[in-house]
Amino acid sequence: MWHMIEANELTKRYGKTLAVDRLSFTVRPGRVTGFLGPNGSGKSTTLRLILGLHTPTAGAVTVDGIRFRDRPRGLRHVGALLDAGDVHGGRTAGAHLTALARGNRIPKSRVDEVLAEVGLTDAARRRIGGYSLGMKQRLGIATALLGDPPVLLFDEPLNGLDPEGVKWVRGLFRRLAREGRTVFVSSHLMSEMEHTADELVVIGRGELIAAESLKDFAGRATTRLSVAVRTPDPAALTTLLTAAGAAVRDEDGLLTVTGLAAERISELAMGRQLPIHELTTRTGSLEEAFMELTAGSVEYATEETR
Numbered sequence: 001m002w003h004m005i006e007a008n009e010l011t012k013r014y015g016k017t018l019a020v021d022r023l024s025f026t027v028r029p030g031r032v033t034g035f036l037g038p039n040g041s042g043k044s045t046t047l048r049l050i051l052g053l054h055t056p057t058a059g060a061v062t063v064d065g066i067r068f069r070d071r072p073r074g075l076r077h078v079g080a081l082l083d084a085g086d087v088h089g090g091r092t093a094g095a096h097l098t099a100l101a102r103g104n105r106i107p108k109s110r111v112d113e114v115l116a117e118v119g120l121t122d123a124a125r126r127r128i129g130g131y132s133l134g135m136k137q138r139l140g141i142a143t144a145l146l147g148d149p150p151v152l153l154f155d156e157p158l159n160g161l162d163p164e165g166v167k168w169v170r171g172l173f174r175r176l177a178r179e180g181r182t183v184f185v186s187s188h189l190m191s192e193m194e195h196t197a198d199e200l201v202v203i204g205r206g207e208l209i210a211a212e213s214l215k216d217f218a219g220r221a222t223t224r225l226s227v228a229v230r231t232p233d234p235a236a237l238t239t240l241l242t243a244a245g246a247a248v249r250d251e252d253g254l255l256t257v258t259g260l261a262a263e264r265i266s267e268l269a270m271g272r273q274l275p276i277h278e279l280t281t282r283t284g285s286l287e288e289a290f291m292e293l294t295a296g297s298v299e300y301a302t303e304e305t306r
């Protein structure tokens with residue numbers, strides 16, 4: 001299949017740190033694929049490996065079966081926004097893009113096209129150093145689009161964008177995917193991907209945790225029910241419900257109970273004459289499912305011996 005990104009047992013070690021650990025996944029064209037993981041889980045490293053900016057310690061990653069390094073004029077094949085701040089502040093956006101176009105044999109007319117696309121036409125003659133973070137993100141997106149590439153990588157592209165900018169980027173990603181392009185977008189927040197991605201690749205400590213459609217992920221998340229319970233005596237109710245086999249989380253007296261249905265909770269409470277002030281069955285959110293899935297890896301990442 002065309003324009004597929006394929007990682008096969010991809011591994012990157014920096015000294016003692018195993019940043020990417022035998023990662024295998026496929027990113028397909030025509031869809032937006034969210035690349036999710038907590039901070040430090042190896043997303044940026046993976047994107048750099050795709051772009052050939054780093055060399056894998058083991059394994060491989062290819063686009064259309066070819067390593068990026070072995071591809072001439074790569075910018076016309078894979079466009080990327082890695083770090084929006086990583087541009088020469090003294091230049092204007094117009095000069096920055098013009099230099100890149102020249103170096104990659106991209107027609108100069110593309111510069112004005114992409115500036116218009118990202119809404120920077122009026123700011124094109126201003127120096128990048130004076131840009132807001134949101135404007136830098138827009139410039140980074142323009143840079144990625146410059147070569148009109150079929151494969152696009154974006155590292156945390158929503159950072160620094162205001163709500164209107166976020167809406168615009170989402171629309172852009174959807175359109176790029178509709179045009180048949182491969183769109184791979186990293187984020188550490190499920191809430192950013194929930195309304196953007198069709199597919200998900202989830203990693204923690206450099207390892208693959210899940211690779212499936214957002215729909216399947218959501219299906220699993222929302223079938224997990226929990227019950228919110230409020231009582232004047234949370235400690236007593238927690239003891240009672242835990243003894244009955246439930247898992248109970250106490251947040252300032254509001255208990256979140258899993259493993260027991262609302263009916264059973266109320267019966268147990270009544271048996272002990274414990275008053276219940278609130279009892280609500282909730283479906284799990286995607287954010288909760290994501291946090292639960294990656295919880296182990298977050299703890300692990302804070303240890304020094306990664």
Ligand SMILES: Nc1ncnc2c1ncn2[C@@H]1O[C@H](COP(=O)(O)OP(=O)(O)OP(=O)(O)O)[C@@H](O)[C@H]1O
Nearest residue numbers: 014017019037038039040041042043044045046188
């Ligand atoms: N050049 C490097 N040298 C040494 N260690 C590195 C290097 N690049 C990344 N790491 C380490 O590899 C791990 C993965 O980092 P990476 O930046 O890929 O994660 P991430 O998921 O993109 O996180 P974030 O969202 O915080 O950028 C981290 O522990 C990081 O400290």
